Amino acid sequence: MTNLKKIVNSTKETFVDIGLGFKKSFKNFINFFKVDKSFKSMNSKQKRHYIARKLKDGGINVGTVCFGLFTVAMLIWMVVYIFTTGSSTLTWEFITSDYTKESLTLYTGEKNYFEAGDLTFENTTNAEIFSEKWGVALENGVDNMQNNIVYVVHIEDGSPFNDFVNKDGEAVEISDNFYCNYLSVSKTGADFSQLNGSELTAEEMCQELEQSNYILGANFMTKGEGIKGSLLTTLMLIGFSLLFSLPLGIGAAIYLGVYAKNGPITKGIRTLIDVTSGIPSIIFGLAGAVIFIPFVNSISGLTGGNIFTGSLTMALMLLPTIVKTTEESINVIPKSLTQASLALGASRTQTTFKVVLPNAMPGILTSTLLSIGRIIGESAALVFAMGSMIGNTASLSSGYASLAVHIYVILGGEAPRYAAACAIAIIILIVVLVLSLLVKLISLRLNRFKGAQ
Amino acid sequence: MIEFENEQTNVEQKVDNSANTLLDKEEFKNPENIAFSCRNVDLYYDYGEKHSLKNINIDILKNKVTAFIGPSGCGKSTLLRCFDRMNDLIDGCKVTGDIKYMGQDINEINTIYLRTKVGMVFQQPNPFPMSIRNNICYGPRCQGIKNKDTLNKIVEQSLKDSALYDEVSDRLDASGLSLSGGQQQRLCIARTIAMSPDVILMDEPTSALDPIATLKIEELIKELKKKYTIIIVTHNMQQAARISDYTAFFMLGELVEFNETEEFFAHPRDKRSEDYITGRFG
Numbered sequence: 041m042t043n044l045k046k047i048v049n050s051t052k053e054t055f056v057d058i059g060l061g062f063k064k065s066f067k068n069f070i071n072f073f074k075v076d077k078s079f080k081s082m083n084s085k086q087k088r089h090y091i092a093r094k095l096k097d098g099g100i101n102v103g104t105v106c107f108g109l110f111t112v113a114m115l116i117w118m119v120v121y122i123f124t125t126g127s128s129t130l131t132w133e134f135i136t137s138d139y140t141k142e143s144l145t146l147y148t149g150e151k152n153y154f155e156a157g158d159l160t161f162e163n164t165t166n167a168e169i170f171s172e173k174w175g176v177a178l179e180n181g182v183d184n185m186q187n188n189i190v191y192v193v194h195i196e197d198g199s200p201f202n203d204f205v206n207k208d209g210e211a212v213e214i215s216d217n218f219y220c221n222y223l224s225v226s227k228t229g230a231d232f233s234q235l236n237g238s239e240l241t242a243e244e245m246c247q248e249l250e251q252s253n254y255i256l257g258a259n260f261m262t263k264g265e266g267i268k269g270s271l272l273t274t275l276m277l278i279g280f281s282l283l284f285s286l287p288l289g290i291g292a293a294i295y296l297g298v299y300a301k302n303g304p305i306t307k308g309i310r311t312l313i314d315v316t317s318g319i320p321s322i323i324f325g326l327a328g329a330v331i332f333i334p335f336v337n338s339i340s341g342l343t344g345g346n347i348f349t350g351s352l353t354m355a356l357m358l359l360p361t362i363v364k365t366t367e368e369s370i371n372v373i374p375k376s377l378t379q380a381s382l383a384l385g386a387s388r389t390q391t392t393f394k395v396v397l398p399n400a401m402p403g404i405l406t407s408t409l410l411s412i413g414r415i416i417g418e419s420a421a422l423v424f425a426m427g428s429m430i431g432n433t434a435s436l437s438s439g440y441a442s443l444a445v446h447i448y449v450i451l452g453g454e455a456p457r458y459a460a461a462c463a464i465a466i467i468i469l470i471v472v473l474v475l476s477l478l479v480k481l482i483s484l485r486l487n488r489f490k491g492a493q
Numbered sequence: 494m495i496e497f498e499n500e501q502t503n504v505e506q507k508v509d510n511s512a513n514t515l516l517d518k519e520e521f522k523n524p525e526n527i528a529f530s531c532r533n534v535d536l537y538y539d540y541g542e543k544h545s546l547k548n549i550n551i552d553i554l555k556n557k558v559t560a561f562i563g564p565s566g567c568g569k570s571t572l573l574r575c576f577d578r579m580n581d582l583i584d585g586c587k588v589t590g591d592i593k594y595m596g597q598d599i600n601e602i603n604t605i606y607l608r609t610k611v612g613m614v615f616q617q618p619n620p621f622p623m624s625i626r627n628n629i630c631y632g633p634r635c636q637g638i639k640n641k642d643t644l645n646k647i648v649e650q651s652l653k654d655s656a657l658y659d660e661v662s663d664r665l666d667a668s669g670l671s672l673s674g675g676q677q678q679r680l681c682i683a684r685t686i687a688m689s690p691d692v693i694l695m696d697e698p699t700s701a702l703d704p705i706a707t708l709k710i711e712e713l714i715k716e717l718k719k720k721y722t723i724i725i726v727t728h729n730m731q732q733a734a735r736i737s738d739y740t741a742f743f744m745l746g747e748l749v750e751f752n753e754t755e756e757f758f759a760h761p762r763d764k765r766s767e768d769y770i771t772g773r774f775g
């Protein structure tokens with residue numbers, strides 16, 4: 041409860057800060073057009089000086105305001121664009137469905153066709169588009185690429201649509217997530233045509249059906265294009281990366297912050313950590329490809345990139361941040377606390393685990409959250425170190441794409457799918473936003489020790 | 494690095510007790526009475542560059558309050574830290590000479606055992622950022638005491654002994670940091686008592702407190718000396734006079750004078766002690 045309040049407050053503070061900043065800049069901006077009362081009593085030299093200074097200051101002020109506004113406008117524009125483009129694609133189905141489409145080709149069995157009978161069907165549902173002749177209710181829909189599709193939402197008892205069989209002659213039921221790709225129909229029984237779900241609306245298709253007397257076959261498909269696999273892969277990647285990097289990073293931070301004497305070796309390690317945190321991620325990807333992939337494969341017998349190679353690479357990339365943030369939070373723990381612990385007869389290890397680590401927890405959490413943000417956003421390194429094939433599910437043994445890599449893949453190629461990419465971007469943006477709010481909240485806690493010894 | 498071996502130790506084997514007027518007294522003759530004894534103790538900081546304690550010879554009597562006074566930087570805290578070997582934690586700090594605890598060389602005593610027997614209260618109240626109860630249980634838990642009843646008894650007894658029980662008994666699970674400065678300092682004393690030590694070292698325990706809180710702690714110290722040996726560093730000479738049985742006066746790393754408190758303040762033998770007491774410097 042109090043935590044919730046804190047979150048709300050810190051969010052409010054952030055916005056108030058931004059607001060105040062704007063107000064101040066705006067005031068400066070207005071002041072530019074005001075003239076001091078003392079201006080009249082100045083001599084000409086003073087006046088000239090006054091005007092020159094005013095222009096210079098004003099120019100700088102206007103400049104900063106303009107640049108500031110420009111930056112903010114760009115950011116807002118980007119976010120608004122992403123949200124407007126992606127929001128309609130971002131549905132629960134998009135999140136939970138497979139990437140590849142599943143196709144279901146239906147046959148009519150021994151007779152090779154269904155013939156419409158004389159009787160008409162009664163619409164027992166409240167669907168608006170209903171073929172009385174065939175006893176099916178249709179509905180318009182859109183797939184994950186924003187194309188129009190047609191669903192068969194209801195099949196009446198006794199309708200020939202109940203009698204479709206698969207290639208092997210077994211009866212099939214058309215489940216809800218399949219849409220109608222095409223129906224092969226014929227008016228006379230001789231010339232047949234295809235009613236294509238992506239070209240016709242449900243209404244048009246219904247009309248065509250009413251005029252047709254024979255159905256020869258059909259094809260149903262799932263929407264596909266979903267991100268379930270990439271999402272699961274990302275979660276798995278986060279899990280494994282943290283599993284590899286947190287113990288190592290925290291261990292190293294404890295070594296540096298608690299045990300290490302300030303010698304040349306420690307200094308060397310610190311410098312190395314500082315330097316590695318600036319290495320571009322593509323180079324880590326390279327390292328992952330040439331070191332981790334052969335290494336992991338020689339142990340596990342897998343081929344190519346997989347979750348392990350990806351998460352080892354990410355772990356390597358995250359280590360400097362984790363070590364640095366954790367060590368910093370260990371360093372702000374007042375020396376008096378560790379001294380008190382030792383003076384009470386606690387051993388060094390006990391002091392580390394009972395005093396140092398619990399109090400470094402905010403720092404460790406912060407670095408964990410920052411790490412999660414980085415894992416979610418990383419693409420370049422993972423393309424090489426894990427893989428860029430979009431999967432329908434996550435798997436330990438194969439390197440499927442993570443969310444960021446998913447964006448990279450669907451934006452490549454001849455028909456970039458901006459809507460889907462924006463939908464994924466929304467997910468990533470929201471996660472990152474929540475993470476940074478949490479980090480802000482935690483840093484409030486961390487401040488508790490600042491200023492104390 | 495600088496070689497600093499054998500600078501003092503070999504030159505002077507004989508104990509120089511000119512400053513220590515008490516070594517000949519009856520109570521100090523009986524080794525049973527002595528908690529700590531220092532002989533020819535020298536201490537160097539910064540790998541031998543800083544000579545901070547010079548040939549200290551002093552005995553600390555059991556179940557008495559011994560006060561260390563002297564101008565800032567004279568080495569009071571340094572000597573205090575020798576007694577529970579907290580100086581070991583400082584890089585480049587080296588101690589020579591003999592320090593004995595209950596007749597045993599402290600370098601031969603396991604530091605953890607030594608620190609359970611010799612507790613320390615610091616200048617700034619430094620409770621752990623955890624509940625009052627857990628603050629007190631910290632030491633016993635580190636020694637492997639897990640039984641809840643035992644721990645509860647320890648908490649109650651320590652709080653009673655440190656005169657804090659009435660004030661906090663109804664909020665033992667509140668954070669130790671939520672107490673006032675004086676209460677925090679008494680919590681730190683309670684935390685130390687919970688280890689059932691023999692000796693309590695106090696480094697200016699009241700310097701961060703207001704007069705009323707100070708008074709409470711002083712009363713507490715008078716109460717505690719029935720059970721514990723207490724060594725207290727203080728800048729406040731009235732305080733030393735009020736609560737201590739023996740007073741040691743240090744200057745520039747030397748023990749200038751060590752005497753019974755009344756005698757020390759009434760008839761200081763050394764010119765420097767007299768100047769300090771009368772406030773002519775320091």
Ligand SMILES: Nc1ncnc2c1ncn2[C@@H]1O[C@H](COP(=O)(O)OP(=O)(O)OP(=O)(O)O)[C@@H](O)[C@H]1O
Pocket residue numbers: 538539543545563564565566567568569570571572583
């Ligand atoms: N960790 C250290 N490293 C180096 N020198 C130190 C260290 N601690 C203390 N000293 C030095 O040793 C000398 C004695 O210090 P100490 O802290 O014992 O003085 P003190 O008598 O307690 O003074 P105060 O009354 O101000 O607390 C001082 O000159 C100080 O600079």
Ligand SMILES: [Mg+2]
Pocket residue numbers: 569570571696726
């Ligand atoms: Mg001191």
